[in-house]
Amino acid sequence: MDDPLIVVALLLVAACATAAVAVRDPERQALVLAVLGTALAVLFTVLQAPDVGLSQLAVGSALTPLLLMLSVRKVRRRERGKGRTR
Amino acid sequence: MTPCTALRGALEVVAWWAVLFLLWLVLIGTVDTLELVVGAAAALVCAVAARGARRAVGGR
């Protein structure tokens, strides 16, 4: 009944996931991951699973990027500090 | 703590509570007694927290 919508959402998720794999820089990868979280939430809604979509939104749109960016930042700072003492 | 500031604090909490309770009323699906009781209690807790947060930010 809603086949075109499901196809579009699936294509969007596939394109986004491929981009998340192809991008090398971790900070840019976090950006692509945030978009992927939103696309996945839309896909879950299209597949009539709004509860899964809700938790995906809560985790994927703010929490995953925050954790990724914080850890990237911490690793960079540690490397910079090590370079200074050397 | 003078009576004036206490009264002002209480008024602020009541104002926050009214706003939050209205928001709860708008967002719930069905309006019945249990929902109203839970909403009133949660709005009171959040109103006290909101006053604390506002004072923490404003007193910077």
Place this chain on the structure above:
Amino acid sequence: MNGWTATATAVLALGGGATVWGVATGPLGRRVVAQNLSTSLACPVLLLLAQGYGRPSYVDLALVLALLGPVGTLVFARLLAEDLEGDPPGARAATYAVAVFGATVVIVLCAVAGPGRAMVKLLVTGALLVAGNLVASRALAGGFSGSRHG
């Protein structure tokens, strides 16, 4: 498939494809703007889907996205502040276009829903969506750099 879901499909195909392309290529500033626009574009899509499926409770998804999407963008604006200082991303036209689209969707759905609690809920979602979009865009463009600590 009705008019609501058809509109959602068209918006998802065009806007979603554009944002995925924008977030996967180009300079860092464009990617951040594309991420911001993807959340503010998915929110009206979810609203349209809720109307199309005839399930008002799906509006909760749009409400959560309208609240958390700008939070995610603010995370990037705060943690990428040093990298974005060189060329602050503007994209004013796209931001306003998406904000106007979201407001239009909310107003149309309000007209369909009629007065009542459902309409107030839609209005709350729309206000959060537009305000969050504008605040996040301003933060990305460095509008709040004066109040930043450290």
